[in-house]
Amino acid sequence: MRLLLLACLRARTGNATTAARIRDHLHAAGHTCVLKDAFTYGSPAEIANLTSTDEFDAALAIHLYKAGRLLQGSRIPFGIIFGGTDVNEDIKCREKCQVMGAVLQEARFAVAFSVEMKELAAAEWPDARKKIYVQSQGIKTTPSETFDWYRFLQNADWHRKDPSVHLGIIGPAVDPLFSSEVKEEVKRLPGVHVLQELPQQELHAALRRCFAVVNSSTSEGMSAAILEAMDLDIPVLARNIPGNAAIIKHKETGLLFSTPQEFVMLSKSLMNDPIMEKEITTRAKDYVRKHHSWEGERKTYQSLVLRLQ
Template identity: 85%
Template sequence: MRLLLLACLRAQTGNATTAARIQNHLHAAGHICVLKDAFMYESPTEIANLASADKFDAALAIHLYKGGRLLQGSRIPFGIIFGGTDVNEDTKCEEKHRVMGAVLGEARFAVAFTVKMKELAAAEWPDARKKIHVQAQGIKTTPSETFDWYRFLQNADWHRRDPSVHLGIIGPAVDPLFTSEVKEKVKRAPGVHLLQEVPQDDLHAAMKRCFAVVNSSISEGMSAAILEAMDLDIPVLARNILGNAAIIKHKETGLLFSDPQEFVVLSESLMNDPIMEREIVTRAKDYVKKHHSWESERKAYQNLVLRLQ
């Protein structure tokens, strides 16, 4: 089949990484899967014209609203992959809720990363429950062997070799206003460093040189960064929200915090207890191997797209 995959494709973001991984799974099964950035299109008519001109047989979209709205009334069959903002944020908007319900009604199938995400979606759109499949993200980490850690530090303006703890914030500037606010706060926070995005294999190499990975998101579907840290034997401290709590069991496979004060307490306890650190890392690695198999994810998507024939 010739498949169209719509997603938000900003480089080095979770959506782009997930889309590329799914594309790889489908290519391996002999399909042609073409990625298109959902932000480049404004209406279902544009996608209908694209599907007709490029002779797509079927389509997939990540996010019911951001991608799925463009497939409304599609002449080709399609499937949907839930994003975290679908059930965590967009359901709060009446118009987005209506659109997402319509998209879900037309989709041949939908994929939720967790059972909790499926239950939240099924509570909003009960008629769609039977078509929602649960498939966790599959993880395969590939740290670069040529990554220059010291050059990375220098580029981050870490000129002084200070033995105190440092926090590096790495990633693309998606929201200009929020980015400017963060930059101003970082200027007034010694030991905190704002770094540009790097290729995934370099990021994995950088993570392996860190003591822990922090996820402070206030809304998550399923954080691949957390799962990658677990796979790389790096302990994780994450904000206690539904998406994070779905993949982290507190003090067993990671540490969950609810406020800055608890974050500091948990961080210090992790730094001062190497036995706890080792046990968390071991259990987290086992969890990822058992529940986030890259091979299982590949088989799941290869089987699901057969429903679009």
């Protein structure tokens, strides 16, 4: 089949990485999968024109609202992959919720990254429950062997007391205004650094030089960055929100915090307890291998896409 995969493809973001991984799974099964950035299209009519002139047989979309809405009324069958924004944020907006419900109704199948995500969606759209499959993100880390880079860890007051402690903030500037505000604030915070995004292999190599990976998001679907850190034997400290708590068991496979003070306390306890660090990273790696198999993800998508024939 010739498949269209619509997603938000900002370079080196989670969405782009997930889309590329799914494309590779489908290519391995002999399909042709073409990635297109959802942000470059304004309406279903534009996608309808694309699919008719480029002769696509079927389509996939990551995010019901951001990408899936462009497939409404499509002449070709399609499947949908939930994004965290769908069930954590967009579902709160009545207009977006209605659009997502309509997209879900048309889709042949939908994929949620976790049981919790499926249940949130099924509670809002109960008629779609039977078409929602659960497939966690598949993880395979391949750190560069030649990349030589290190620095990172926590907050400014801590850095003043212990200059060896750094916090590195790394990734693309998705929101230019917010990014500029962060950079201005960081200028006043010794030990905190804003760093440019890196190719995935170099990022994985950088993570291996860190003591821990921090996820401070207030909204997550399933953080691949957390799972990649687990696979790389790096302890994770993450904000205690549903998306993170779904993949981290506190003090077993990582540490969950709710306040800055709790974050500092847990970080210090981790730094001072090498036995706890080793136990957490060992259990976390076992968890990723059992529940986030890259091979299992490949089989699922290769099977589901046959429903679009």
